[in-house]
Structure formats: structure tokens, C-alpha cells
Amino acid sequence: MKKNKKQRPAVRIPTSIRFVVWLTQLISSALATKVALYLFFRPQRFKTPVREHQMYNAAEQIKFYASSIQKEIQVYRLQGKKQKVLLIHGWSGRGTQLFYFAEKLQKENCEIITFDMPAHGQSPGNKTNVFELTYCIQDLNQKFGPFDAAIAHSMGGFALLRGIKDGLPLQSAAIIGSGDSIKGVFYRFSQQLHFSEKITERMITTVEKQFGTKLETYSSSMSIKEIDIPLLIVHDIDDKEAPYECSIALHDLARNSQLKLTSGLGHHRILRDTKTVQHIVQFLFQYP
Numbered sequence: 690m691k692k693n694k695k696q697r698p699a700v701r702i703p704t705s706i707r708f709v710v711w712l713t714q715l716i717s718s719a720l721a722t723k724v725a726l727y728l729f730f731r732p733q734r735f736k737t738p739v740r741e742h743q744m745y746n747a748a749e750q751i752k753f754y755a756s757s758i759q760k761e762i763q764v765y766r767l768q769g770k771k772q773k774v775l776l777i778h779g780w781s782g783r784g785t786q787l788f789y790f791a792e793k794l795q796k797e798n799c800e801i802i803t804f805d806m807p808a809h810g811q812s813p814g815n816k817t818n819v820f821e822l823t824y825c826i827q828d829l830n831q832k833f834g835p836f837d838a839a840i841a842h843s844m845g846g847f848a849l850l851r852g853i854k855d856g857l858p859l860q861s862a863a864i865i866g867s868g869d870s871i872k873g874v875f876y877r878f879s880q881q882l883h884f885s886e887k888i889t890e891r892m893i894t895t896v897e898k899q900f901g902t903k904l905e906t907y908s909s910s911m912s913i914k915e916i917d918i919p920l921l922i923v924h925d926i927d928d929k930e931a932p933y934e935c936s937i938a939l940h941d942l943a944r945n946s947q948l949k950l951t952s953g954l955g956h957h958r959i960l961r962d963t964k965t966v967q968h969i970v971q972f973l974f975q976y977p
Contacts (some may be wrong), residue, residue: 702882708808710882721893725884729875731818731890732781732808736792741785742935744792744950748785750811753804757824762804763811764829767791769800772837772878774973775829776803777822777936779843779866783810789961790840793970802833806845819907820900822848823855830857838973842960843867843931850912861976863921866928866956869935871911877930909935913943920946921972923965947972 706728713721737745748765755762765784774794776787784803791801807821808814826848832834839862841849846867853859868874872893879889895904896922905911915921920943933950940948954962 708885710884714885714888718888718891718903721884721888722895725879725882725888725892726895728882729878730818732806732817734809735781735783737783737785737810740781743790744785744788748803753829755807755825755828757820757828758807759806760821761813762807762825764802764804764833766833767795767801768797769795771798771800772973773800773802773834775826775834775836775839776801777826777839777841777845777849778803778806778809779841779845781809782806782842785810786957787840787842787960789963789966790970793845793966795905797970797974799808802829802836804829808944819847821845823851823907826852826857827855834858838862840969840973841865841867843956846910847871847907847909850909850916851907853918854915859918861919861921861973863923863972864883864936864939865923865933865959865969866925866931867909867922867939868931869908869938871904871908873935875904890965907975909939910942913939917944919972919976921949921969923949923951923959923969925951925956925959926955927953928956 693718708781709724713724748767751764751766753762753764776790778784781788783805785805794801806813807817835858837860839849839859842865843965846864849864875889875893893904922940925932926933942944949958949968951965959965
């Protein structure tokens with residue numbers, strides 16, 4: 690596949706943040722670890738682009754209290770009479786980011802539920818994690834489900850696969866641009882901000898102690914081994930945020946998956962690519 694030279698650049702880190710990272714590592718590993726975790730669990734909020742306004746305005750907006758994490762989240766519902774589909778955005782995203790999927794699914798008279806993760810979009814807060822996202826999915830299924838299918842992007846893929854492993858009763862699912870290892874997310878974060886490997890290992894140890902579980906139990910590479918439902922794994926080979934090799938590895942581990950690789954779309958534009966969106970929707974409709 691030919692690569693597109695006009696690719697989205699890697700994430701740019703402000704000079705002030707880079708300076709703090711450098712300075713804290715000179716002062717103390719403990720301090721640097723605290724700073725790293727402070728940044729790691731705090732997503733960025735971006736302005737909602739005009740292309741998402743139609744879905745935002747058309748959807749029923751619901752303030753939903755996710756009792757498992759004791760947090761309120763913003764839910765968007767588009768009514769339909771056929772399959773119920775859950776859409777899950779990625780880190781630093783928002784529910785309406787998957788507007789093109791919603792548009793295609795609405796034409797098929799599907800009911801669509803999406804939401805802003807805690808500390809994302811219109812949901813309050815300033816920090817969250819994959820554990821909370823997994824619990825949110827379970828709470829949403831209890832309130833608005835059962836869902837027939839789900840589509841998840843990026844970090845949402847980790848939570849969706851863990852949710853299915855834990856019993857989320859779907860007929861089929863698709864993940865887009867997702868990673869395979871939670872620890873890998875930590876290491877890529879540290880590489881971007883220039884934290885040392887020592888600090889990364891301290892971060893992982895701290896989080897595992899805080900949550901009382903090994904991070905790898907939430908890795909997609911672990912969850913996917915216990916999933917039997919049809920799964921479509923989609924990734925762009927020019928993705929600069931999550932290496933496409935992660936999806937190849939997941940496909941190799943999966944019991945019942947199809948792999949679709951694209952090119953030239955990167956991590957986010959793939960969500961608006963007509964051919965890719967149509968392929969995913971058609972896959973889900975094979976398993977009503």
C-alpha cells in the first residue's frame with residue numbers, strides 16, 4: 690500500500706512541558722513519576738469541529754450517572770428500531786467523533802448510543818483511566834442495552850475487548866486503531882515526553898499498586914484470547930499514535946477475527962473514510 694506523504698504529524702509537546710519533564714527527572718525519580726502520572730491520566734479537550742455539530746444537535750442528550758465509578762457522563766442517543774449499537778471514542782476524543790458511523794447506522798434504522806468518557810467532551814472531571822471506561826461500558830449496557838454491536842476507537846478498544854471478555858453480550862464488534870498492550874501505551878507516552886525507562890517502570894508499578902491489579906490484565910492481547918464473537922480489527926498503516934503492528938498481533942491471537950488494513954488515513958481520519966466506515970457497518974450487519 691502506498692503511503693500518503695501528507696500524514697498527520699506526531700503529537701507535539703509544548704516546550705514548557707518538556708522543560709518540566711527534564712527538570713523533574715534531574716531532581717527526583719519520585720517527583721518525576723508523580724508528574725508523569727499527573728499528565729498521563731489527564732486527557733486534552735479539543736473544540737468540537739463543525740462536522741460533528743449535526744450529530745450533537747440531533748441526538749437526545751442525557752446526563753447519566755455511572756454508579757460503578759460514581760461519576761456523571763454525557764450520553765448521546767439517536768433513536769432507531771433495529772440493532773442497538775454502542776460507539777466508543779478514544780483518548781482525548783468525544784462521542785460525536787464517530788458521527789460518520791452514526792450517520793450510516795441511522796440510515797439503517799439502528800439505535801445508537803455514544804458517550805463522552807469521564808473528563809472528555811461534555812462529561813465533567815479532569816482525569817480518568819481505562820478501568821473507569823470499562824466500568825462505564827458495563828453501566829451503559831445495563832441502562833441502555835443490551836447492545837447488539839459496538840464500534841470502538843483507540844483506547845476505547847482496550848475497554849471494549851475487556852468488557853466483552855467480562856460478559857458484555859454483543860453479537861459482533863469492531864475496533865479501530867487500537868493498541869495491544871496497556872504497558873505499551875505507557876512506554877509510548879514516555880517516549881513522546883522523554884521520560885526515562887526507569888520512570889516508566891515506576892509509573893506502571895505505582896498504578897498496579899493503586900488499582901490492585903496487573904496492567905496487562907486489561908491489555909487487548911489478553912482479552913482477545915477469550916472472545917468468541919465475530920470481531921473486525923481495523924488499522925491504518927500510517928497511524929502515528931498506535932502502531933498498526935498491534936492490530937496484526939491481535940488478529941493472530943484472536944479466535945474469530947477479520948483484519949482490515951488501510952493506508953494514508955492515520956489515527957483519526959480513518960473514522961471519516963467512507964469506504965472504511967461502510968466496510969465496518971457491513972461487517973456488523975452480517976451478525977444481526
